[in-house]
Amino acid sequence: MRLKLTIAYDGRSYEGWQSQVGNNTVQDHIKEALALTAKEPIALQGSGRTDAGVHALAQTAHFDAPEHLTMNPYNWVPALNTKLPATIRILSCEEVAPDFHARFSAVAKVYRYDLCTDPVLSPFKAGLAWHVPRLLDADVFQEALQVFTGRHDFQGFAANRGNETPETDWHRTITAAELEALPDGYRVTWCGDGFMYKMVRLMTGAAVHAAQGRIRMDDLRKLLDQPAGLPHGKSPLCAPSDGLYLQEVRYIS
Amino acid sequence: MRLKLTIAYDGRSYEGWQSQVGNNTVQDHIKEALALTAKEPIALQGSGRTDAGVHALAQTAHFDAPEHLTMNPYNWVPALNTKLPATIRILSCEEVAPDFHARFSAVAKVYRYDLCTDPVLSPFKAGLAWHVPRLLDADVFQEALQVFTGRHDFQGFAANRGNETPETDWHRTITAAELEALPDGYRVTWCGDGFMYKMVRLMTGAAVHAAQGRIRMDDLRKLLDQPAGLPHGKSPLCAPSDGLYLQEVRYIS
Incomplete structure (x- = not known):
């Protein structure tokens, strides 16, 4: 069984x-x-x-x-x-059916990323949210998140695992990037047909940098359009693991 | 200063x-x-x-x-x-004023105690709430908590620290014991002029035992009225430290 x-x-x-x-x-x-x-x-x-x-x-x-x-x-x-x-x-x-496969039967995944903007991060949130006390423009944040929605080549927003080949397909479809205000910060909910290594952290980090005025929206769009030689795992744009939650794996049922 | x-x-x-x-x-x-x-x-x-x-x-x-x-x-x-x-x-x-004293100037304290009644305790609540999946009667819980309000000799609901003397005053006044339903359980908020060692855990644990039908309300009242030889730190009635939070220390200001 x-x-x-x-x-x-x-x-x-x-x-x-x-x-x-x-x-x-x-x-x-x-x-x-x-x-x-x-x-x-x-x-x-x-x-x-x-x-x-x-x-x-x-x-x-x-x-x-x-x-x-x-x-x-x-x-x-x-x-x-x-x-x-x-x-x-x-x-x-x-x-489940004998041919169900946790990885290959999955049709979509949902990740959530929590940010805390309070001046002091609660001791109960340490490691559970990214502490971003620096001022953040919610409208720009929202706009930056939408840059990623749709079908794109995400090579510029994925870190290498070392098993990539010239045939590796870097295309993914982001169906939603929802921004929600929390009492102490923000929650971003990412839905897509699949996410590559560090992809959610690189996209979230880049959008936060845009919302803080540290990267221009035009430059953000260019990063996505020109995948060669772009930020990877060690990128300063990469958000820490702290705020990232795998929220749901969707199957056709 | x-x-x-x-x-x-x-x-x-x-x-x-x-x-x-x-x-x-x-x-x-x-x-x-x-x-x-x-x-x-x-x-x-x-x-x-x-x-x-x-x-x-x-x-x-x-x-x-x-x-x-x-x-x-x-x-x-x-x-x-x-x-x-x-x-x-x-x-x-x-x-603060030069004669302010964190301990002796305090006039009241507020503790909160969180209980989770879900069948499975969230991994994010481990050590942060008491897991009590066994059925609990909220009306009896509320009634049991009220047994403790007012001024009482709480010797039966305090553990010894070893420095007690015959002159130790075991009287305290509980001004409120509020029960709040949470999505995954209950929160008890205790207000009082002071709390002795393990007192909140002994009172909360006893009220939970009453709400689960494991101790009768009459016996609970007797425990409070007859302080000699009663449950102390090792009592099976004592709730674990997990769900206990010092919420506020009040001063006259």
């Missing part, structure tokens, strides 16, 4: 989603809880990576429950949560 | 307010930041202790700025915050 997990995590304690040496990743912790429950190793496929320090409100993943386990899907929720750190929580577990 | 600090902290990372061996207390961190700023040790008097894991939205403390330092009081805020961990924040610094 193929099962789909919906998972929330506070990324401050982890080296991102993807399994790696040291095992302090969200995927490693969940695989350990799965193995403890099933008494055998179980492969776990996520919808995609999140970087160190990035949070998730509803990451998704799938796995195949061993034949001999006749647990009701819902019972995996407490079975796993009791074995996981409190900053990783399984929110739901449901049966 | 005597200065009053207002301080917020996420208690998860600290061994409470009060200085102790190991120095991982909020008071120790602020004293270190004061000494680095003033280039000499400075005594720091808080309004009172908070236990390990307890949070503060507005703890208060006072200190005397050395004569040679002619800083504007407000400038202490960034001077200290740049030297403090991000989970301790100085919210304000203001000049």
Whole structure:
């Protein structure tokens, strides 16, 4: 039986989603809880990576429950949560079609990015929002975010993972970049058919720089139109991981 | 010049307010930041202790700025915050009368206690709310909280610190115990002229036990009326530190 997990995590304690040496990743912790429950190793496929320090409100993943386990899907929720750190929580577990794939069946993703503009960042927001106390023009912010909507070659707003080839397709479609005022700052909600490495952080950071008058709107548009030799992972435009949340992975159902 | 600090902290990372061996207390961190700023040790008097894991939205403390330092009081805020961990924040610094005392001038305190009743505790609430998924009757909860309002001998709802004497006065006045429904649980706001060690956690825990039908209202009243040999720090009625926040220290001004 193929099962789909919906998972929330506070990324401050982890080296991102993807399994790696040291095992302090969200995927490693969940695989350990799965193995403890099933008494055998179980492969776990996520919808995609999140970087160190990035949070998730509803990451998704799938796995195949061993034949001999006749647990009701819902019972995996407490079975796993009791074995996981409190900053990783399984929110739901449901049966899906045998050909469902957490990554390849996804048709859209939603990320949110939280900014705090208060002079002092609350100690309860440390690592959970980007602290931007410098004055920010909301109208310019809104205008800058809209530069990214639509279908574009986003090579200038993606960092390399090292496995890119000349055939790598850098095109993505951003269907929405919504700006919401919060009592202590702003929330940007990004919807798109897919996001490359650091893409949300590079777009959000660039829009914030525009809203602070540190980059002109024309130059921002040029950055997107002329992808060669443009800001990547180490770019000063890149927003920190603190305020970034994977909010939803959408499937056709 | 005597200065009053207002301080917020996420208690998860600290061994409470009060200085102790190991120095991982909020008071120790602020004293270190004061000494680095003033280039000499400075005594720091808080309004009172908070236990390990307890949070503060507005703890208060006072200190005397050395004569040679002619800083504007407000400038202490960034001077200290740049030297403090991000989970301790100085919210304000203001000049007060030379006879102001953070502890002895206080006339009232407000604590808040957050409960989460969702089946799964959000990873962003771990250590920040008491997870109470078991069914809870809000009317009984409200009734149980009111048992504590007014002036009482609270010896049955205070833990010993070891420095108590036969002359210790166990009387306190609770002026309000307000219950508020949150989207994912409840918030109790306690106002009083003073609170003894673990008193808020013992009262909140007892009221929750009543709301869950695990202790009868009559027995709860008896516990308060008959203070001898009653639940103390190790009581099963004691709520965890997770959901407790020092919200306000009131002064006559």
